Amino acid sequence: MDMKSKFSNKVAHLEASAIREIFKLLAKPGIISFAGGAPDPNLFPTKELSEIAAEVLLNDGKTALQYGITEGYLPLRNWVKDRLKNQGIGSEDDETIIVSGGQQGIDLAAKSLLNPGDGVVCEEPSFIGGLNAYRSNNAELYGVPVESDGINTEKLEELLKTHENIKILYTIATFQNPSGITMSLEKRKKILELASKYDFIIFEDNPYGDLRFTGEEIPTMKSMDKEGRVVYLGSFSKILAPGLRLGFTCANKELMERMIICKQVEDVHTNVLSQMVAYNFVTKYSIDEHIAKLRECYGRKCKLMIEYIDKFFPSCVSHTNPEGGLFLFCTMPEGYDAKEVMAKALESGVAFVPGSTTMIDDKAPSNTFRLNYSTASEEDIKCGIEALGKVLHEIMD
Amino acid sequence: MDMKSKFSNKVAHLEASAIREIFKLLAKPGIISFAGGAPDPNLFPTKELSEIAAEVLLNDGKTALQYGITEGYLPLRNWVKDRLKNQGIGSEDDETIIVSGGQQGIDLAAKSLLNPGDGVVCEEPSFIGGLNAYRSNNAELYGVPVESDGINTEKLEELLKTHENIKILYTIATFQNPSGITMSLEKRKKILELASKYDFIIFEDNPYGDLRFTGEEIPTMKSMDKEGRVVYLGSFSKILAPGLRLGFTCANKELMERMIICKQVEDVHTNVLSQMVAYNFVTKYSIDEHIAKLRECYGRKCKLMIEYIDKFFPSCVSHTNPEGGLFLFCTMPEGYDAKEVMAKALESGVAFVPGSTTMIDDKAPSNTFRLNYSTASEEDIKCGIEALGKVLHEIMD
Numbered sequence: 001m002d003m004k005s006k007f008s009n010k011v012a013h014l015e016a017s018a019i020r021e022i023f024k025l026l027a028k029p030g031i032i033s034f035a036g037g038a039p040d041p042n043l044f045p046t047k048e049l050s051e052i053a054a055e056v057l058l059n060d061g062k063t064a065l066q067y068g069i070t071e072g073y074l075p076l077r078n079w080v081k082d083r084l085k086n087q088g089i090g091s092e093d094d095e096t097i098i099v100s101g102g103q104q105g106i107d108l109a110a111k112s113l114l115n116p117g118d119g120v121v122c123e124e125p126s127f128i129g130g131l132n133a134y135r136s137n138n139a140e141l142y143g144v145p146v147e148s149d150g151i152n153t154e155k156l157e158e159l160l161k162t163h164e165n166i167k168i169l170y171t172i173a174t175f176q177n178p179s180g181i182t183m184s185l186e187k188r189k190k191i192l193e194l195a196s197k198y199d200f201i202i203f204e205d206n207p208y209g210d211l212r213f214t215g216e217e218i219p220t221m222k223s224m225d226k227e228g229r230v231v232y233l234g235s236f237s238k239i240l241a242p243g244l245r246l247g248f249t250c251a252n253k254e255l256m257e258r259m260i261i262c263k264q265v266e267d268v269h270t271n272v273l274s275q276m277v278a279y280n281f282v283t284k285y286s287i288d289e290h291i292a293k294l295r296e297c298y299g300r301k302c303k304l305m306i307e308y309i310d311k312f313f314p315s316c317v318s319h320t321n322p323e324g325g326l327f328l329f330c331t332m333p334e335g336y337d338a339k340e341v342m343a344k345a346l347e348s349g350v351a352f353v354p355g356s357t358t359m360i361d362d363k364a365p366s367n368t369f370r371l372n373y374s375t376a377s378e379e380d381i382k383c384g385i386e387a388l389g390k391v392l393h394e395i396m397d
Numbered sequence: 398m399d400m401k402s403k404f405s406n407k408v409a410h411l412e413a414s415a416i417r418e419i420f421k422l423l424a425k426p427g428i429i430s431f432a433g434g435a436p437d438p439n440l441f442p443t444k445e446l447s448e449i450a451a452e453v454l455l456n457d458g459k460t461a462l463q464y465g466i467t468e469g470y471l472p473l474r475n476w477v478k479d480r481l482k483n484q485g486i487g488s489e490d491d492e493t494i495i496v497s498g499g500q501q502g503i504d505l506a507a508k509s510l511l512n513p514g515d516g517v518v519c520e521e522p523s524f525i526g527g528l529n530a531y532r533s534n535n536a537e538l539y540g541v542p543v544e545s546d547g548i549n550t551e552k553l554e555e556l557l558k559t560h561e562n563i564k565i566l567y568t569i570a571t572f573q574n575p576s577g578i579t580m581s582l583e584k585r586k587k588i589l590e591l592a593s594k595y596d597f598i599i600f601e602d603n604p605y606g607d608l609r610f611t612g613e614e615i616p617t618m619k620s621m622d623k624e625g626r627v628v629y630l631g632s633f634s635k636i637l638a639p640g641l642r643l644g645f646t647c648a649n650k651e652l653m654e655r656m657i658i659c660k661q662v663e664d665v666h667t668n669v670l671s672q673m674v675a676y677n678f679v680t681k682y683s684i685d686e687h688i689a690k691l692r693e694c695y696g697r698k699c700k701l702m703i704e705y706i707d708k709f710f711p712s713c714v715s716h717t718n719p720e721g722g723l724f725l726f727c728t729m730p731e732g733y734d735a736k737e738v739m740a741k742a743l744e745s746g747v748a749f750v751p752g753s754t755t756m757i758d759d760k761a762p763s764n765t766f767r768l769n770y771s772t773a774s775e776e777d778i779k780c781g782i783e784a785l786g787k788v789l790h791e792i793m794d
Contacts, residue, residue, distance in 0.1 A: 001624045003651045006564060006598065008534070011509045011655045014662075038464050046458025053670075054451035061443030065638035067435050100497060100642075100664045107663050111533075112408045132662045136508075137405070167403060201403065227398045241462035243669035245497075254400045258408045265411075265529045266504050267497045271668045272640035273450075 010136055015362075026351055032384035034371040035351040037177065037326055040301075041375075043294055044241050045281065052280045056273065064273045070264050072098025072248075073275035079282060080234075080248045088223035089232055095256040099263065100270045102207045102235030102247035106133045108266070109203060109231045109251065110168075112258040114139045119166035121159060121200075123151050125329070125358035125368065127177045130170050130205060140165060143360040146176060148320075150183025153190045160198040168201050173221060175208040175325025178358045178370035182323055188221050195229045207235040207247075210291050212324035213299025228252040236278055238326070239291050244274040298326065301373040305381050312389025314396045319371075326374040329355070332392075337365035341395060350388045407533055412759075423748055429781035431768040432748040434574065434723055437698075438772075440691055441638050442678065449677045453670065461670045467661050469495025469645075470672035476679060477631075477645045485620035486629055492653040495645050496660065497667045499604050499632030502646035503530045505663070506600060506628045507565075509655040511536045516563035518556060518597075520548050522726070522755035522765065524574045527567050527602060537562060540757040543573060545717075547580025550587045557595040565598050570618060572605040572722025575755045575767035579720055585618050592626045604632040604644075607688050609721035610696025625649040633675055635723070636688050641671040695723065698770040702778050709786025711793045716768075723771040726752070729789070734762035738792060747785045 026033050056064050071077060081096045090096060099105045106129065114120070116138035122131060124143030134141055142163065144156045151171065160166055169191065173183040195202055204221045222232035228251075236246035249259065263269070281287070302322060309319055309330070320329045332338070338354035345352065355368030376384060401409075423430050453461050468474060478493045487493060496502045503526065511517070513535035519528060521540030531538055539560065541553045548568065557563055566588065570580040580588075592599050601618045619629035625648075633643035646656065660666070678684070699719060706716055706727070716727045729735070735751035742748065752765030773781060 001593075001596065001626055003625065003649045006510055007652075007655055008508065008510050008512050008515075010512075011659060014655070014658045016654070016658055016661075036464070041459035041463050044458055044462040046454050046462065049462070050451045050454035050458065053454055054447045057443050057447035057450055061441055061447065062438035063640075065441040065443065065446070065640040066438050067433070067634075067639045100668075103662070104664045111405065113403055113405050115405050115407075118405075129662065129665070132658070136659065136662050196398075199398065228400065229398055237464075242464045242665075243460075243462040245664060245666070245668045252400045255404075257413070258404055258411070261411045261413055261529070262408060262533065264413075265500070265526065265533050266663055267501045267642060268526070268639075269642070271497075271642045271671055273674075274668055274670060277670075 010138055014136055025346060031349050031351055032376060032380045033351045034384060035353050036372055036375050038375045039238055040297055043297060048285060049277055053277050056276045056280060064276050068269040068272040070260050070269045072270060073272060076275045076279040079279060084250055090250050093228050093253055094250050095253045096248060096250040098270050098275060099247045099249055100267055101237060101245040102233050103129050105233040105247050105249035106130050108259040108262045110134055110137050111262050112255060113167060117165060119163050121166055121169040123171055124360060125178050125355055127172060128357055141360045146179050146181055150187045153187050157194060160194060166200050168203055170203045172205045174206055175322055178327050179329040180320045180322030180325055180327045185218050192221060192224055196227055202230045204230050205233045207238050208325035210239050211295055211298055213295045215323035240278060244278060246274055246278055298374050301381060304378055305373045305385060308382055308385035312386045314392050317392060326372055328371050330369050332367040334367055336367045338369040345388055345391050348387045348391050350384045407535060411533060422743055428746050428748055429773060429777045430748045431781060432750050433769055433772050435772045436635055437694055440694060445682060446674055450674050453673045453677060461673050465666040465669040467657050467666045469667055470669060473672045473676040476676060481647055487647045490625050490650055491647050492650045493645060493647040495667050495672060497664055498634060498642040499630055499644035500526050502630040502644050503527050505656040505659045507531055507534050508659050509652060510564060514562060516560050518563055518566040520568055521757060522575050522752055524569060525754055538757045543576050543578055547584045550584050554591060557591060563597050565600055567600045569602045571603055572719055575724050576726040577717045577719030577722055577724045582615050589618060589621055593624055599627045601627050602630045604635050605722035607636050608692055608695055610692045612720035637675060641675060643671055643675055695771050698778060701775055702770040702782060705779055705782035709783045711789050714789060723769055725768050727766050729764040731764055733764045735766040742785055742788050745784045745788050747781045
């Protein structure tokens with residue numbers, strides 16, 4: 001039978017993430033990869049989690065292995081609520097639920113709000129998982145460039161004036177993926193004002209916010225949200241372990257009611273064993289002490305990577321200076337295409353993510369690329385950046 | 398702000414599962430519940446899984462806690478492929494992936510295929526999680542009654558003749574939820590013929606197929622699928638543990654490519670720890686020996702429930718005679734509404750699922766109800782059915 005003719009118009013146009021295609025190339029042994037967005041596996045508390053998982057299953061296996069509640073395992077949900085409350089997040093009109101990773105929060109909120117043709121403003125560059133969630137709802141995507149202090153709010157307002165279909169603004173305000181840039185307090189306030197004026201909803205995706213290694217904390221947009229316009233998307237992936245698939249979402253109760261129904265349809269509920277393991281970890285140990293270790297490590301690795309970039313890259317290649325998170329973003333002079341550089345880099349045993357994959361028009365060439373510093377060892381960061389520098393010099397000199 | 402006005406037309410009309418609402422009432426202590434669809438928690442291999450989880454995290458924690466592959470943990474995926482192959486399931490043109498519970502397979506396939514207004518034929522009664530997956534894609538649902546040997550194929554063909562929009566037929570052919578009925582081989586073949594003639598796709602949802610406690614095996618529709626029309630949906634929830642949220646789907650490669658992209662958008666990948674725990678369980682122990690225990694237990698409980706129904710229910714209340722699975726279905730004389738019976742039953746400390754919630758028009762009264770025999774203890778089955786019999790006699794005598 002002709003299966004292709006049956007595809008829905010939600011999915012017929014979607015393409016597998018280019019990043020995933022890159023991951024396939026990484027199977028080649030000896031490749032140093034700055035392409036992923038994975039935590040340093042050496043910092044996973046495997047011994048602690050091993051003991052906890054054994055105890056949970058032995059003492060409370062009938063709960064851990066049975067069907068659970070769609071909204072999440074109540075003790076973990078309450079712990080998250082309290083933690084968010086201490087960060088000024090969550091009003092009387094909000095609800096917080098546990099989701100199967102931060103991505104599911106984006107997907108549920110997008111599905112609950114977007115009709116075909118509705119507009120979503122995205123930072124450009126942005127996170128491909130977010131972009132694809134909006135694409136899969138046949139939304140219109142509009143890109144607004146990210147500057148050194150976050151999205152260009154003037155261009156944003158121009159767009160809002162002329163596009164009444166805009167329903168959502170998607171932002172990773174803190175340690176943005178892929179740029180590593182953090183939005184200023186002033187711009188955060190401006191966006192909240194614009195949201196009120198032009199009546200749109202803000203998706204504040206904040207998986208990296210806890211991972212600050214330098215500079216000063218800036219309040220989340222959700223903590224300044226007086227009108228219930230911000231859908232706050234959090235994750236355990238970067239502060240504990242992505243393999244557990246645990247995230248959380250805090251948003252307006254009425255919206256959350258829709259999202260919970262969508263979650264029932266998507267996966268009934270989040271993995272109970274994971275939720276219980278995470279809950280026992282955060283109550284038995286200090287998540288903040290654990291996060292402090294991550295901050296220290298990623299700060300050190302980021303500094304090392306920048307040191308080597310400054311030493312080995314052509315001076316015409318600029319880079320961002322993240323204050324936290326997992327990524328930094330490089331810009332080559334105009335005319336160079338990062339996809340072509342990528343092909344050469346792979347031959348030299350180094351991988352990264354070409355910027356084009358993080359743009360709304362992901363077919364156009366881009367002179368930018370993303371480097372991840374959290375996963376590789378310090379030795380690999382040194383060797384890999386030196387090797388990448390050679391490739392760039394060969395191309396540019 | 399007015400959040401409700403922003404809801405997408407995919408979700409604005411959806412209602413929280415009535416079964417979930419019933420579950421809230423079950424919090425009342427002392428209630429004997431035949432309402433759920435949960436395995437007997439006493440049969441979870443908690444000790445074995447506790448040891449396995451501890452080992453996996455200690456010895457291979459860097460894999461178990463890190464990001465994984467969207468298609469699933471390869472050793473588990475290969476194990477599932479081999480098992481399905483031994484059951485005659487999966488051709489060269491098919492692909493098999495691990496999903497986050499059987500429900501996710503339904504959801505991904507529905508999303509990949511359904512445009513608003515596309516038709517889905519459902520057995521009536523059917524599984525509410527399936528119905529809601531189609532509703533959330535704004536599909537048109539058409540019900541065809543289930544008879545003692547499965548869906549009425551004559552009525553099905555009448556429907557197909559007059560409705561060109563029908564794209565999918567959704568069936569739980571074996572030990573159907575909620576009826577407990579198994580479709581005959583003849584009807585399975587007839588439906589495959591009709592699928593070819595009228596060019597539709599079959600979703601064969603088979604979470605209970607392994608749980609036969611009497612009668613003879615009937616081949617799955619997927620094993621007789623020559624045209625790649627069957628999307629086969631399997632689950633570990635009923636044969637191992639639902640809290641792990643593990644299912645699998647085998648379908649045409651091209652369709653699967655779309656489903657994998659949708660899965661990336663929904664939750665990136667399935668919980669890695671769960672997949673590794675399940676893989677180690679099925680390779681270290683015999684899943685078939687474990688399933689044999691489940692069959693024996695559920696067969697005993699089903700027999701006991703029927704014995705007590707025959708003893709304590711008014712003779713005008715009929716019931717199905719399942720050969721496996723978790724449910725049986727009762728029909729009262731016309732004019733009685735199971736929702737009203739349910740209210741009285743709850744006062745007497747017994748809960749079940751009114752049939753109306755399993756119908757396409759879930760607002761209309763129904764004289765049917767579903768009883769689950771897998772979760773309650775044998776003592777509770779005895780007490781609960783006797784108490785429910787009293788309620789029914791009070792109403793009907």
